[in-house]
Amino acid sequence: MALSVVDQQATLTITTRDRQRHTFETTLTKQRTTGHVALVCHREATGKPGRRGNATARGGNVRFWFRDWRLAGDRVAAHPERAWGPILWTQYTLSKGVLKLNAQLAPLGKSGPKQVVLRYQGKSTHATVDPLSRTATFRVTDWDATQDTPYEVQIAGLPQRWKGTIRKDPVDQRTIVVAGFTGNTDYIFPDTTLITNVTKHNPDVLFFSGDQLYESVGGYGIQRTWSTPVETVALDYLRKWYLLGWAWKDLLKDRPSLFFPDDHDVYQGNIWGAGGRASKQRGGFDDGGYGMHATWVNAVQRTQTAHMPDPYDATPVQQGITVYYGDMNYGRISFAMIEDRKFKTGPATALPNKPGRADHIRREDVDEKTWDPKSIDVPGTVLLGQRQLKFLDAWAADWKQTDFKVVLSQTIFCNLANYHGANKQYLIADLDSNGWPQTGRNKAIESMRRGFAFHYAGDQHLPSIVHHGVTTWNDAGYSFCVPSISAGYPRSWIPDNEGRPVRNRPAPGLPNTGEYRDGLGNYVTVYAIGNPEKQNRNTSPETLGHDKASGYGIVRFDKQKREITIECWRLLVDVSNPQPGDQFPGWPKTIALEDNYGRQATAHLPTIEVAGMQRPVVQVINEATGEIVYTLRVGSNTFRPKVFADAPHTLIIGEPAEGKIKKLTGISPTSGKEVLQVDLRP
Incomplete structure (x- = not known):
């Protein structure tokens, strides 16, 4: 191949070989030679054009390769550092001295290399390529987390060396910054503005809460495992998944990241996992379970979660589908990773006689004035399930080497989005939210508040800050739902439109904020909401995304002040030169760690004064x-415990990681100034 320029003309000559020699020559204007050169094998489409105007039908047996090709000319600029793959x-x-790293590989063929090597600090370890997910996963124990460690990954027998840095565990860093994302459609790909801004924050952890891709990404259409071989559908998934990695690879190689597959990641519009059962439906899937083949689901999870810390209980669910719920401790922040879809009961199973669409409560189906949300809180209906509740209880009580507790999951435990779609269809309630089933929702929040945990999530296409309640407003913790990277289906929270009762609207008095009952009867205090604009500009993909409430979240955990600062940035901003309105209304907001158990005390135990700690x-x-x-790590050596019952209590005080603890029993509430001296000196 040769490319040359003469005056304002460029000549591109391509010679190809099959059984005969073919030569193609064309003349281009100089302006048309600006950009990239792509080598493509294309056959005529056999199917009808898809909605993007491209053919999505499959068929034929096209085989091709490119070999010994050269590009030359004074209009050619080489950038070998941009090579990919x-x-x-x-x-x-x-986490806890264990490194887990997942290398994402391009498909190399059945006869391709099977081994990948990870090198660091003069050491090396090997991993075998998983043939379906095209990943190689490394687990290294006794990792030296006290220093930044350069590493490289190489496929056996191939020259490329992928390099990055494992950052040291920032245990001594005052503030830990966690960037949060959700909802990654492709119309703003490669998300340059957003990623540039995120890079300027230099986050310590990246959190992708779900919908890392949608079925329509790339215009490839959708292939299903009930009509197409699993291997082929895996490739269909990978070409969509690779777009996210292409955009984010430079950030991912140098800092920890957590990924939570959600419904669209496994090619479902909604997912109620029902403990891993196979859904009997071929659309909707509201009977509960997974529509796609379990082998394919596991491959998806392997691409997104294989690098995450080991699960709390690795026992697979039905069909052998793997789990990843567990915890990560990084920078003295303890993260609980929850799968809030995998065990949830499907609405068509729980409510077989419900009129209308199984997951939506609409005015067309019920009389809103007389309908009782408790009527759908069916006994036996599952949200997180007993396995995850057991984990949450154990995690909330474990504060070893921990200053903050944070729950990460796909979505928040309430139902804010009461207007759906471009036409703003009003819904009384959406059962795809974690506001249903209400009993399961309350159990989850009760477990979380016992550890004063903050909740960080996504999915709703609607950024929000909510203070949750179980038996009344504000008696539990706070949640932050991040905006979509590139919002597609719009949702809004506009309770003031229908005159929904509101109490105690917080300063600065923004509309649609205050103490409400959501459509499922849950207690919610909304402090901030990021509704999309009433009218979208469509002058460019980025302006469209900006007006549809695209953006990202930043949460700062200040260990010295014991405060959490929540930021919610719009898409079209420059964070190095912030301006009024660059964040959504109501952000930033700072809360105290103790605000995550807002329940009012009915009594107090005597004040504790600790010597030696x-x-x-x-x-x-x-x-x-x-x-x-x-359970709580307190901010000083003096603390007066609040309690909620006039009964004797046991106090366990100290530093569990060092085995320095004292146990006091029979401690009763007091209204006086009684002080308990606790000596933890050596």
């Missing part, structure tokens, strides 16, 4: 019930 990118986590862990146990009331 066959190692495409890496993702990693570091400045910031001990305090666990409070109700002796009448045997239940842990809460």
Whole structure:
């Protein structure tokens, strides 16, 4: 191949070989030679054009290769650093001295290399390529987390070396920054403005809460495992997944990241996993379960979660579908990773006689004035399931080497989005939200508040800050739902439109904020909401995305002040030169760690004064019930525990990681100034 320029003309000559020699020559204007040169094998489409105007039908047996090709000429600029593949990118986590790293590879063929090597600090370890997900996963124990460590990954027998840095565990860093994302359609790909801004924040952790891709990404159409071989559908998924990695690879190689597959990642519009069962439907899937083949689902999860810390309980669910719920401790922030879809009951199973669409409660189906949300809180209906509730309880009580507790999941535990779609269809309630089933929702929030946990999530296409309640407003913790990277289907929270009762609207008095009951009867106090614009500009993909409420979240955990600052940035901003309105209305907002258990005390135990330890862990146990009331690392050596029952309590005080603890029993509430001296000196 030769490319040359003469005056304002360029000549492109291509010679190809099959059984005969073919030569193609064309003349281009100089302006048309600006850009990239692509080598493509294309056959005529056999199907009808898809909605993007391209053919999506498959068929034929096209085989091709490019070999010994050259590009030359004074209009050619070479950038070898931009070469991509066959190692495409890496993702990693570091927790409790264990490094897990997942290398994403391009498909190399059945006869391609099977081994990948990870090198670091003069050491090396090998991993075998998984043939379906095209990944190689490394697990290294006894990792030295006290220093930044350069690494490289190489496929056996191939020259490319993918390089990155495993950052040291920032245990001594005052503020830990976690960037959050959700909803990645492709109309703003490669998300240059957003990623440039995220890079300027230099986040310590990247959190992708779900919908890392949609079925329509790339215009490829959708292939299903019930009509197409699993191997072929895996390739269909990978070519969509690779677009995310292509855009984010430079950030992912140098910092921990957490990925949570959601419904669209597994090619479902909604997912109620029902413990991993196979859905009997071929669309909707509201009977509960997975529509796609379990082998394919596991491959999707392997691409997105294989680098995450080991699960709390790795026992697969039905069909052998794997789980990833567990915890990560990084920078003295303890993250609980929850799968809030995998165990949830399908609405068509729980409510077989419900009129209309199974997951929507509409005015057309019920009388809103007389309808009781409790009527759909069916006994036995599952949200997180007992396995994950057991994990949450254990995690909330474990404060070893921890200053903050954070729950990460796909979506928030309420139903804010009450207007759906471009035409703003009003819904009384949406059962795809974590506001349903209400009993399961309350159990989850109760477990979280026992550890004063903050909740960070996505999915709703609608950024929000909510203070949750179980039996009344504000008696639990806060949640932050991040905006979509590139919002597609629009949703809004506009309760003031229908005159929904509101109490105690917080300053600065923004509309649609305050204390409400959501459509499912849950107690919610909305502090901030990022509704899309009433009218979208469509002058460019980015302006469209901006007006549809695209953006990202930043949460800063200040360990010295024991404060959480929540930021929600719009798409078209420059964070290095912030301006009024660059964040959504109501952001930024700062809360205290203790605000995540907002329940009002009915009594207090005596004040504790600890000698020999400045910031001990305090666990409070109700002796009448045997239940842990809460566990918390306090901010100083003096603390007065609040309690919610006039009963004797047990106090466990100290530093569990060092085995320095004292147990006090039979401690009753007091209204006086009684002080308990606790000596933890050596």
